[in-house]
Amino acid sequence: MEIKVYQIIVVILGLLFQVLIVRKFVQGSFRLPELLVSSLTLIIVFFAAMFPDGFSSKLAYLLGIESNINAVLFGGLLLSLWLNFRLWMILRNLEKKFSRIISQLSILNELEEKKNTEND
Numbered sequence: 001m002e003i004k005v006y007q008i009i010v011v012i013l014g015l016l017f018q019v020l021i022v023r024k025f026v027q028g029s030f031r032l033p034e035l036l037v038s039s040l041t042l043i044i045v046f047f048a049a050m051f052p053d054g055f056s057s058k059l060a061y062l063l064g065i066e067s068n069i070n071a072v073l074f075g076g077l078l079l080s081l082w083l084n085f086r087l088w089m090i091l092r093n094l095e096k097k098f099s100r101i102i103s104q105l106s107i108l109n110e111l112e113e114k115k116n117t118e119n120d
Contacts, residue, residue: 010049014042 021038024030030038048055053068060071 007049011046014046014049018042 021035025035056068056072059075060068063071063074065071
């Protein structure tokens with residue numbers, strides 16, 4: 001098996017990302033599910049880089065697609081759609097939190113103004 005330059009780069013970057021992810025988990029920035037999903041993703045990327053033909057052949061077989069490259073493109077498309085959906089859900093959750101905080105700030109401002117007018 002001949003190792004290409006991109007394989008070495010992917011492995012080094014994957015290891016660096018894994019160290020950063022574990023560091024974020026230890027600091028409390030990441031939760032356990034995020035750590036597990038990130039680690040699993042990096043392991044898949046590692047195997048895809050180290051064994052590109054075997055990985056794409058297995059993916060093609062699992063997806064029922066004849067061509068390896070079509071399987072990789074289809075898998076990438078599915079991953080992209082899932083990530084977009086996940087980002088949409090995160091943004092929606094943040095918008096709800098912001099709306100709740102803004103409404104609570106508005107209520108606090110009204111109470112403060114009411115208190116100030118009563119004291120005058």
